[in-house]
Amino acid sequence: MPSLPSMPSLPSMPSLPRVSMPNLPSMPSLPRVSMPSLPSMPRGLSLPRAVAISTVSQTPGRLLQDCCSVLDHQTPGGVCGCCWALRPRYKRLVDNIFPEDPEDGLVKANMEKLTFFALSAPEKLDRIAAYLSERLTRELNRHRYGFVCIAMEAMEQLLLACRCQSINLLVESFLSTLRLLLEADRPHLHILATNAFVKFANIEEDTASYHRSYDFFVSRFSEMCHSDHQDQETHNRIRVSGIRGLQGVVRKTVDDELQVNIWEPRHMEQIVPALLVNLQQHTHTGSESPAEQTEVCFRELLGRAAYGNINNAIRPVLMHLDSHSLWEGRSFAVQCFQIIMYSIQSQHSHLVIQQLLGHLDANSRSPASVRAGIVEVLSEAAVIEATGSVGPTVLEVFNTLLRQLRQSVDYQLTGYYDDAGKHKTTSSEERTLQDAVIRTIGSFANTLPVYQRSEVMLFIMGKIPVPGIYPALGSPNAGFEGSRMIQVMLLKSLLQVSQRYESSNLLTALPSSFLDPLLSFTLMEDPEIRLLVLSILTSLIDRRHNAARLTCASVTLEVSVLELKEDQSSRQDNLFIRKHAQRLYRHVYLTCKEESSGRGHYQALFTLLAVVSVELANEEVVVDLIRLVLALQELALSNQECLSVFNRCGVHAVCAAFLHLLSQLGPPPALHQHVTQVIEGRQIEASHLLPEDVFSDKHRPPEGELKVDEAFLFVQSKMSGALTGSSYSAHMEHFNTEYTPQITDEDRLSKRKSIGDVISLQIDMHPQYCPDAEQNPQMEQITFETLKSTIEDRGGEEEEEVRRRRMKVVERFQTAPFEEIAALCGSRASLLHSKLDQVFDLIVRPPPSPSGHSPPRCTPLHQMKFPDLCVYQT
DSSP states (O other): OTTGGGGGGGGGGGGGGGOOGGGGGGOTTGGGOOGGGOSSOOTTOOOOTTOOOOOGGGHHHHHHHHHHHHHTTOOOOSTGGGOGGGSOHHHHHHHHTSOSSGGGOOOHHHHHHHHHHHHHOGGGHHHHHHHHHHHHHHHHHTTOHHHHHHHHHHHHHHHHHOOSGGGHHHHHHHHHHHHHHHHSSOHHHHHHHHHHHHHHHTOOOSSOOSSOOOHHHHHHHHHHHTOOOSSHHHHHHHHHHHHHHHHHHHHHHTTOTTSOOTTSHHHHHHHHHHHHHHHTOOSOOSTTSHHHHHHHHHHHHHHTOOGGGHHHHHHHHHHHHHHTTOTTTOHHHHHHHHHHHHHSOGGGHHHHHHHHHHHHHHTTTSOHHHHHHHHHHHHHHHHHTTTSOOOSOHHHHHHHHHHHHHHHHHHHHHSBSSTTSOSBOOHHHHHHHHHHHHHHHHHHHHTSOHHHHHHHHHHHHHHSOBTTTBOOOSOTTTHHHHHHHHHHHHHHHHHHHHHTOOOSOHHHHSOHHHHHHHHHGGGSSOHHHHHHHHHHHHHHHOSSOOGGGSSSOOSOOOHHHHTOOOOOOOHHHHHHHHHHHHHHHHHHHHHHTOTTOOHHHHHHHHHHHHHHHHHSOOHHHHHHHHHHHHHHHHHHHOSSSOOOHHHHHHHHHHHHHHHHHHTTSSSOHHHHHHHHHHHHHHHHHOGGGSHHHHTSTTOOOOSSSOOOOGGGSOOHHHHHHHHTTSGGGGGHHHHTSOOOOOOOGGGGGOSSOTHHHHHHTTSOSOGGGOHHHHHOTTSOOOOHHHHHHHHHOOTTOOHHHHHHHHHHHHHHHHHSOHHHHHHHHHHHHHHHHHHHHHHHHHHOOOOOOTTSSOOOOOOOGGGOOOOGGGSOOO
16 A cells, blocks of 8 residues: 555645545555554554454545544544554543553653643533543543553643633642542542542632532541441541542531532531541541541531531531430530530631530420530530520520429429339439539620620529519429429529629619519528529629628638628618618528528528628628627527527527628627627637537537526617717717618518418507597407417318318309309409508508507598699590
8 A cells, every 4th residue: 555654644644635535446556455554553552353444445534534523533443543653642642641551650751741732722612621531531441440540640630730711621630530539448548539529629710610510529428437448547548538539528518609609408417427437436546547537528628618508517417416316415515516616707606506406406305315415515505505595595505494493393293204104213314404404594694795694684583483573483293392493493593693693783683673572582491592692682792702701700711811892882782781781680690590400501690790790891780780689689588489490590500600700800809809808708608609519510508498597698879888989979969879670571482481470460459549449348359369370270171171162162163153253253252452551551550659649540541532722634
């Protein structure tokens, strides 16, 4: 074939169209051509099987067709396709980068030529990438993994070199190649593909692509994160590669709105569980461990989350912790949400709190350990979020927590945490949950500003059930015991909030709307409730944190050694003490009258009085406090009060310890000298009246009645003489007046049946001072004994009779017509009003006159007649 040696001059082929096909058969040399004598075939190449020269007449047409295909950069199927020199230049450049031995690695010089060609002719990038992908696929099918790695390295270098708009021409082939490697069953190919994808993810593209899809990579990398390969080292490498691959997907897609939305639930439900599974592993340390890599990826994922994507990222976390029962351990759940709270933007942290609160409500029928774990996570999350507010739903947070307390009380009383009564719970588990809720309330409150903490305390106070005042927070089945338990827990919550409450203004810290109901609890018969109230009052008044130095009542305390922080009372403090001091002293006095008071109550009373004297000390306050102490001493000596010997000794001990401290805070030295003299006398002969003996574990109260010698008592006249001639002289008239606690309507909250105290102040016990009694001698006189006998007298009715009457009343209200019930209630109301009028006529009388004659009765206001000039005409 004489014309074959001239084939290298193909670029001058534009004259080919002028060749006419009828002249081709006249070529004389064609029949003498033999196939083995082709001199231009490269070594190692052979004719494809598809090439077959059947007849001589078809050969020239096939040759022309092959030449045209070469010019069109198509894969030739004839003789020219077997000639390496006739292949397109980009293919020859690609082929040159592969060495004869794959161990030699990529031919760098030829790779530089290929890169230069790609940069010079960017329109050829898609063909270069397609051919590289074809070569890699062929080598992969032949299991020649060395050449596969070389082809992958070449694609990476081209990808990194082509940082321009034409990179999209290369990416499609690149991603399809990665899919082939990830679908293979070789772990080292998975790692190779992952490393290449991470390099691609770090490239910042100028233009976005609208048609790319990363769904396959998300699912494949997530699957690699769950690898359970037998070899531990390979197992770790595959998981780390999967984590790095997910990190690359996030980096590539999260900042580009035109890419696939990685925050969709279908993607987050694959990515987040894959990360959490590896986050639980702590057996390996180092930068290449799955746990370390997972934490880095998880933080980066959450750090890139916008406001609308937080919920989609948190919801799979909650589902994973539920499905794997990870709330009960609490350690991993807390660690997980610590990472979340520290990683997300601070202005979005309240969304995490809302998710946890909603999840807590959703698990209200779960075991106590699960609920306690969620509450513990809430507490830790609130501590981390201490830089700002919980969000716009502050009261919702506390309402949810209080609702959990109510449900926990119901579960504790019934023994089941579901309505059907199938799942049992124990009191210890519920108490653990209740303690966690109380700590969480304190943690949330500490994240709030001062003004919001005051609102939170008022909110909690409004939720405390008080008979006759506030509605019961517990369920109807809880009863009195349930209400008492909720009272205790909510007061503990108040104590948690008040312990870190710092306010320079007591009028703001203790407004009347909060102080009034709080002081009312000192009249409750439950000793735990009274102790909590005293602690709350102390923590709110103690603004300079002196209470920690005054927790132990002792007659050896020295103010100079205690280093108390004192400051002059401000105008607001003086207003507060003038407005609320008498009510505060009154409740201290009534607390000392409680028979159920123990060692903790007397210690708390001493601390409260000491804090008041340090924080609000002035001449008037000191005088009132001394009068209160003297009244308490008389209370302990009185035989009318049903106090035990221990209670009397406790009151004497509190008086001695407090006077010893108060006398060192400013009064004249003569007062301190008198107090010290009494204390020294007690130390010698009456140590049972001192706090060191009364509040010790070895205390043995005296047998029989407690008798105290006058030498061991604080004398008012001596104290008055000690204060005379000093700045306290202006208050001496007030000092010489005996202290008497005011009796108010809130005494009805007391369980001591102290209504006799109210009546004793309003009823004159002498008949000669009662003109009404002289006019109507048959009128019965109401005394304390009469009321006592009335209350204790049951009229001979047994418990069964009472129960029978109650059942009769219930049956009547269930079966009787409405008109009959209305008439019955109306008649009873009229009867009640008439009885009340009679009682008021007996007890509401003016006090006796000092002259011995009773003043005339005042005309009721509604019966007064005013002059016409004083009446406002409308």
